[in-house]
Amino acid sequence: MEDPKRIVQQGYDQLGSLYRTHYEETNPLRYSNWLTTLAQLLPAKAKVLELGCADGIPTARFLSQQFSYLGIDISPIQVEQARANVPEALFQVADMATLTFSRLSFDGVIALYSIIHLPLAEQPALFKTIYQWLAPNGYFLCITGADEWTGVDSDWIKPGTLMYWSYADAGTYRSWLIEAGFTIVESQFVAEGNSGHTFFLLQKKA
Structure with missing residues (x-):
């Protein structure tokens, strides 16, 4: 199989703004509820990192109104769109698995349906790294898999667009x-069609 990360990067590049259309057709209110929950827990002027920011809507647009926000995405096209959509926020093209930040750099980290695009073998180490990035009492909100599966969809959202995912089951996560x-702090199954994902709200205790 082609390099999974290249599949993800090229897939989101090819989708461009169609990814936003797909999001709007699913359940945008779900995102709003998650973001409101996180925002209510963070201190004023918190520093927040998003892993897999896509085009900045709705997460960057919502969080950057209250907090110092940095969004990371592997897709240059999605980051370009994010900078246009949310000019007051900061964005960077990067592989989340190879990022380097100082310890205690952020009060909150958020990863909605993004870590599951990484090869499964890289995910446990990333969780440990995120823990180091967080300040004491910081929060990590993420969506992971619910059932174990790794594979590629050859027609995701747009015919001919490849996309890669790699999940563990909820217990493993x-x-x-x-x-x-x-x-x-909280975990629950997020039903989606005939399957679903797992919501986690986590805290780094002081």
Whole structure:
């Protein structure tokens, strides 16, 4: 199989603004609820990192109104769109698995349906790294897989667009997150069609 990260980058580049259309057709209110929950927990002027920011809507637009926000995405096209959509926020093209930040750099980290685009073998180490990036009492909100699966969709959203995912099951994610040091504040199954994902709200206790 082609390099999974190249598949993800090229897929989101090819989709461009169609990814936003897809999001709007699913459940945008779900995102609003998650973002409101996180915002209510963060201190004033918090520093927030988003892994997999796409075009900046709605997450960057919402969080940058209250907080110092940095969005990361592997797709240059999505980052270009994010900079146009949310000019007051900061964005960077990068592979989330190879990012380097100082310890205690952020009060909050958010990753909605993005870590599951990484090869599964890289995900536990990223959770440990995120824990190090967070300040004491910081929060990590993420959406992971619910059932184990790794594969490629050859016609995702747009015919001919390849996309790669790699999931563990919810119990495995729970174990990895606890092993990384997180306290689980809330977790729940997020139903989507005939399957779904897992919502985690986590905290780095002081």
